[in-house]
Amino acid sequence: MSLYASRRGANSAATTLCWVAAVFGLSWLALILGSLVYEGVRGLSPAVFTEMTPPPGSKGGLLNAIAGSLVMTIIGVAIGTPLGMLAGTYMAEYGRYSKLTMIVRFINDILLSAPSIVIGLFVYTVLVHPMGHFSGISGAVALALLVVPVVVRTTEDMLLLVPGSMREAASALGAPRAHVVAKVAYRAAKAGLITGVLLAVARVSGETAPLLFTALNNQFWSSDLTAPMASLPVVIFQFALSPYKDWQQLAWTGALLITVAVLALSIAARALSAGRRNSK
């Protein structure tokens, strides 16, 4: 009886602790989102989307930062996606069991969680330093390097899900290998491939560290890719650490914008892959 009681006791203690952990963990996360919305919405106004980042002590918006983020993200994704998709295609379609695939998979998984600031240092030494100045394009390249591992991973995973019998059917009809990949495998895995790109966009749109010393920042409107370019995360970083109330408010609002964008992208990706879990 006492053994029974102690087992029951241990069980209820453990389950209670798990409940406490869950409530504790989730409430911190809820608290962060709560204060983000509370502080961010206060600063939300049309001016945020129509005016440039202000000098200290005056009102303004985040237009140039938003535009800079969009431009660099788009270029980064445009460079990184084809590269990642081709590499993922090789791993799933051609060299499924080859040594190269195993090595690339391992390295790619490490790049996936490597510190992004190191990527920034890398781009600084190979692009910014030789060019002699910070530039929007080097920021975009840094983001592209972060896009690649995400896309490689999802492309490989999604192509591996395409049933082999579909490829065999196409091959039996005499379709060459490249056609089988492009017309059958890609088409079957389309939703998954788009999911990968969306996840990659979500991943890079909030990245700050690799932009700090590649694109730097720019207080004014700039469409010149060879000049320093503003981006939302870097502006948030700079404004949040400043002593000026207006800047801090803009930082909160910018943080809210990024979070909403990232959440929207992840939810869209999730809806696309409809019920399928691909969280790792």
Added chain:
Amino acid sequence: MLSIEPSRRELNGAGDVSDIALEQQASQSVIVERTRVLARIALIDRVFYQVTRAAAVVVLIILGGVIVSLVHGSWPAMQAFGFGFLTSQAWNPVTENFGAAAAIYGTLVTSIIAMVIAVPVGLGVATFLTELCPHALRRPIGVAIELLAGIPSIIYGIWGLFVLAPFLQSHVQPALISAFGDIPFFSTLFAGPPYGIGMLTAGFILAIMVLPFIASISRDVFETVPPVLKEAAWGIGATTWEVMRYVVVPYTRVGVIGGMMLGLGRALGETMAVTFVIGNAHKISGSLLAPGTTISATIANEFTEAVGDLYTSALIELGLILFVITFFVLALARYMLMRIEQKSA
């Protein structure tokens, strides 16, 4: 193959005139046409294969490039300071004397604080999700945690600076200081004025940030346990806790540790969440409440302002050290997760 069609139609059009020479000529042109098309297809096939293979190799080159460029960039600092760089606490841009000890110490300490908090809580959340949570809530909470794992770290940083640090400064830290003031070891651990920002705050922010990673990976790993194993344990009367302790955890140990290492890799390399609240002080202090610095925070704060090649080079060497540390942690994590995947397959 479609392009063969026209020639055949021509053949039919020729119709009645079917004379042997013409037919031979025609079939020859069909063969020529066909070999040309096949050659083109074979070429496209080969090119596509080579292009995808090259792309896969580029991924390797990127990693190689990162390592080579970091080593190249940090060469001047390596020559100037040698191995002493790793143990020296000096960080003086004016006299150009640099050492990484304070930054490495800060990186390790904040990551350890983060893991001490996030691992038990993360495992608790994962257990809650797989065993205790009402079925209707499982998916929504699971999805919410996965979404939170994707929120940019700068959000955690700004929240830490404006909300958490002031709160800790006014409520938690004074209490810690007075509570542990008389206990020998802890009095140094929690000594000094409550700055708000510092190692403890940075560690705590990191904990909140890696919590969703650890929780969602552990949950995925827990779900690889075959239901039959758990049902067998329940069948002989084991409690929920006993099933977790003696069936699920032993079965998934490698994967859980891999997930933790992955979280540790994130924590070690995290920049923005830490930079806001670490205080950027290049000194090793016994107190967790004191401001410090981490490798990534140092680079983020000082890189653009670094004047002189040696200063820049020292910062790049810091980056190299960080990369090497995280590389091994992540490699170990991936190896362990790979093993659990093979087990479940």
